[in-house]
Amino acid sequence: MITPNTIQQITSRIDIIDVVGEFVKLKKRGTNYIGLCPFHNEKGPSFTVSPAKEIYKCFGCGKSGNTITFLMEHEKYSYVEALRWLAARYHIEVEETETSAEQKQLIQTADSLYVINNFAQKFFIDQLFNTENGQAYALSYLRERGFNEEIIRKFQIGYNPDSRDTLTKALLANQFNPELLPKTGLVSQRNGNELVDNYRGRIIFPIHNNTGKTIGFGARVIGKADRAPKYINTPENEIYVKSKILYGSYFARTAIDKADECLLVEGYTDVVSLHQAGIENVVASGGTSLTIDQLRLIKKYTNNLTIIYDGDSAGVKAALRGLDMALEESLNVKLVLIPDNEDPDSYVNKVGASAFNDFVATSKKDFVLFQLEVMLKEAGNDVTKKSNVVNQVAETLSKISRAEDFTKQQDYIRQCAGILRIDESGLTNLVNKYKRDKIAKDEKKHASSFEQEMPPDFQGQPEDVLSDSELLLIQDEAHERNILRLLLEYGLRNWNEQQSIADHIFQELEQFHFDSAPLAHLFEIYRQQYYQGLEPTTKTLLYHDEEQVRNLIVSITVFPFELSQKWDEVMESIDIVNQDTSRADVEKSLLYYKLRKIKRMLEENQRDMENASFDDYKRLLEVHKHLKDLERDIAKQFGSVIIK
Structure with a gap:
């Protein structure tokens, strides 16, 4: 683990x-900065960053946190990965504490x-x-495919020689652990302990993670594949998990964010060719079905996904996989099929970047409606198959379940009902039936654990209806939050x-x-950190190890609003914005807090008196008088009147 000293640095x-x-x-706006939230789509900026408090908060979607949590949320880093990213940015050497043998082994293997x-x-x-064989055999092939040197170097494309163990010898000569080499996929173990190159005579496409580190490789045969597979990919290991990776995402993320659209293709060469043509908001799935992790990776940058696949039947089926998951993630999915048995790589080289962009723009098909067309075509005049199509479409549309997507779902229902020539209400x-079935299934799945968590006498009440006691609790919590605000903002002042x-606050609230x-x-x-001399502030507590504490x-x-600095310009003598109001703020807030608490104690004492015995009643009456005296004292400080 990273040492506390390093974390503090x-x-x-x-x-x-x-x-x-x-x-x-x-x-910049006032003392804070604002921008469009990177976590949800919005037209007006509601994302606020406070440099003084080192906090960000979106008042649209509610996302909030500090610099580390921003990296974790936006870049999908782990806590340790975010710290390492920051350490590298600020040139801080990372020290690590002792970890368990298992954790240490895992970290060492990944590194x-x-x-x-x-x-x-x-x-x-x-x-x-830099080798004769590479230039004559591999580089000439890449140039024949239309790739220039600039794009080859950008994507770090390389070549593994055709000889048996050129790479293996180089790895062993540089003292790399021979036991780890097969795990990378670069080397295979043959005839017992013999190590040989796995990607012999192939073009090599490095695969990068979101920080640009090489986590794996795709190795393509040069020319047409006969008996050997066209591509060989890195086996999954501690740093390479295929379902969580999109090829080219490291190079495409800025362009995707700028264009507010992600183009998804199938192969490595499709990505490279489109980038060379200036179309950079493109990634590849690597020829596998889309996974939920890949879709969420796309959603980090945009809600708009356009899938560009070959127009043959295999391409169509590949494109349709993962549709339901995309809908559940609220992605707006369009489909473009390349004509004439072309793929994106060959088509962009054939027609050029401008014509390719025009084709994509004019050929986008709605994913849901296209799927319906395909299914209807396959069903033909078969009544049973048509009935199945209706059920499949209904189940697909039921995946659009988020409240903000209600209008989208209704529009799909209207269009699909028209195509199917069935009643829209039906x-x-x-x-809705498929929605209810899913809810019932989920409820059944979690029923036993839910029952264990609920007290035996729990009856529940109508949704969104708050009792008087619940309202009082909410109001009390607001006062408690305000006391904590005072400590965080002013606590270390005199x-x-x-x-x-x-x-003073601790004394008043004893x-x-x-x-x-x-x-x-x-x-x-x-309080503990204060008495330990640690001088707690908003900034220091933002990096507390408990997520609940950080969120609080x-x-x-x-806050979503702040006073404009212009007030001080207009009313120079009053100094509205920059005047020190801490003392008055603390005095009034403590009085309000104590008055609220005393009122609650009076109410509780009153209820106890109603059912008390004679002796208890006398004691509770004394408590009542004492609380009323306290209430009057506080009221006098406010200049208020307490109505009996």
């Missing part, structure tokens, strides 16, 4: 505007695989450009010559406690 160097600004176009792949990638490029009912504001468990937990964390910090301290 990283967090102290972080500039949230610098990091977030690499992925989001930010504009070794990265190093081996990096060596192999450079080896393949050298073989392509199709709606069938779609209250007087002897006390800080944090000392007789009171928080009702909200999460807020009470955060209050206690702050953001929700408590970030």
Whole structure:
């Protein structure tokens, strides 16, 4: 694990505007920065970044966090990967603590695989450009395919010689662990312990992760494949999981974000050819069915997916796979089929970039409607098959289940009912049936665990209806959140010559406690760190190891609006924006908090009095008088009147 000292160095160097600004176009507004949220589609900016607090929050979709959580959410990094990314950016050496033997082995294996792949990638490029065989055999083939040197070097395409063990010898000569080499797929083990090259005589396409590291390879035969497979891919290992990867995503992500559209093709050469033609918002699935992880990778950058596949029957079937998952992820999916037995690679070379773009723009077919056309064509005049088509379409449309996609679903139902020549309301009912069936199935699946979590006397109540006691709890929580805001914003400032504001708050609240468990937990964390001399602030607590604590910090301290600096220009003598209101804020907030708590205690005491015995009643009456005295004292400080 990364040491706390390294983490502290990283967090102290972080500039949230610098990091977030690499992925989001930010504009200064007051003391904060705003931009279009990278986590959901929006026309007006609701994504706010506070450099002072080192927090981001979207007031549209609710996403929030610090610099590290931004990288984890946007780039899909793990916590450790985000820290390593930041360490590399700020040139900080990463120190690591002792880990378990199993964890250490896993990390060492992953690091070794990265190093081996990096060596192999450079080896393949050298073989392509700097050997007689590579130039005559592989480089000439790539040039015949229309690839120029610039695009070859951009995608780091290389060549593995046809000889038996050229790469293997180079790897062993550089002291790489022979036991790990077969795991990379670069080397195969034959006849017991003999190691030989696995990608002999092939063009090599390195596969990169989102940080640009080489995690695997695709090896293509030169020319036509006879008995050997056309492509050989890296086997899955600690760093390469095929279902989570889209070829070319590292090179395409900025273009996808800019175009707000991802073009999905099937093969490596399709991606490279389109990039060379200037069409850079393109990735490849690698010839496999789309997976949920790949779709979510696309959704990081855009909701608009256009699939471009060959126009033959195999291409059509490949394109239709994964449709339901795409709908569940709220992706807007279009389909383009390349004509005349061409693929995107050959077609863009044939017609040029401009004509290719025009063809894609004018040939997009709606995915759902195209699937319906294909199924109807296969069904012909068979009544049973047509009935199955109706059911399949209804089941597909039931996958569009998010509230924000309701209009889209209704439009699909209307169009599909027209094509099928059936009653629209009937199709709606069938779609809803599939929805209900899925809900019932999910409920049944989780029923036992749900019953265990609920108390035996739980009866429930109508949705969205809050009782008076629930409303009071919400109001009480607002006051508790405000106390925590005071601590985070002003806690380390001086209250007087002897006390800080944090000392004053702790003293004033000695007789009171928080009702909200999460807020009470955060209050206690702050108090412990304060008395340990750690000087807790919004910034330091943002990097707490508990996600719940980090989320609370953001929700408590970030607001959608702030006073414009122009008020100070207009009203110079008052200094509205920049005046120090901390003392007044603390005084009033504490009085409101205590008054609210006393009112709650009075209500609870009153209920106890109604059912109390004579002796208990006398005691509770004294408590009542004491609480009323406290209430009046606070009211006098406010200048308020307490109505009995």
